[in-house]
Amino acid sequence: MRERPGSTVCDHCGAEQDDQDAEQDAEQDAATGTDTGAAADPPPADPGRRRDRDEQGRARxxxxxxxxGRPLPYGSEGVARQPxxxxxxPExxxxxxxxLLDAGMPFHAHEVLEDAWKAAPEAERELWRGLAQLAxxxxxxxxGNATGGTALLVRGAAAIAPYTATAPYGIDVGGLTAWARELTDRLGGAPSGRAGGPVPAAGTAPRLRRP
Structure with missing residues (x-):
């Protein structure tokens, strides 16, 4: 993991999380090397609140x-995360x-692809990690984070490119790398940093497999 003011960023998939999420998920991150959070201003610390855990007792x-995927205040009505x-x-x-991509929920699609990456055989791990990075x-x-989007699109495209010839499971590797280049070019015209105008998630979503 690498630190940024107010957030933690996963070197593997590029997801961000706020400081409170980083503390909550520390045990899980240490075991997997990944996180699925998002950057946001953390709420005031509550030393009396116990660490959140999922049904299996893992920090989440x-x-x-x-x-x-952006954190909302406790008690808000949000969108359920993927189990x-x-x-x-794989199919x-x-x-x-x-x-999930078609529904405009690429963060949630990334969670599904991250599960596939963790379970994949060694020969396919970079493929699934690259797909998660694209999401x-x-x-x-x-x-609206043009810089972060560009960095992850470039990393994801590079990770899946070696699979172009084999295209496991009908994944449209060539189409996805072309999509990533086009979106990267589009983001390159936005102001640097987090000030770039957001793209429509559903309208910009790629097709993962060939028709």
């Missing part, structure tokens, strides 16, 4: 989040991730 922040650690066949992971790149772009 319970703050509600919006459709792009963590779900075992899916099922792609179908679920596509459904995070679109998440950043949809939030």
């Amino acid at each position: 922040n319970a703050r509600p989040r919006d459709g792009l 963590e650690g779900v075992a899916r066949a 099922a992971s792609l179908s679920e991730a596509q459904r 995070v790149g679109l998440t950043h772009a949809a939030r």
Whole structure:
């Protein structure tokens, strides 16, 4: 993990989380090397509040989040996050991730693809990690973070490019790398930093597999 003021950024998938989320998920991050949070101003610390945990007792922040994965105040009505650690066949992971992308929820698609990455055989790990990075790149772009979106799109495209010839599971590697380049060029015309205008998440979503 690498630190930024007010947030923690995963070196593997590029997702950001606020400081409170980082503390809440420290045990899980230490075990997996990943996180699925989003940058935001953390709420005031409550030393009396116990660490949030999921149904299996693992550290997992319970703050509600919006459709792009940004934390909302406790008690707000948010969009449910994807269940963590779900075992899916590769085709099922792609179908679920596509459904979420089409619904304008690339952050949630990234969570599905991250599960696939963690479960993938060694020969496919970079493929699934690259797909998760592309989803995070679109998440950043949809939030208006042109710099973060560009960085993740470039990383994701580079990770999946070696699979162009084999195209496992019908993944449209060539189409996805072309999509990432086009979106990167589009973001390059936006102001640097987090001030770039957001792109429409659903309208900008790529197709993961060939027709």
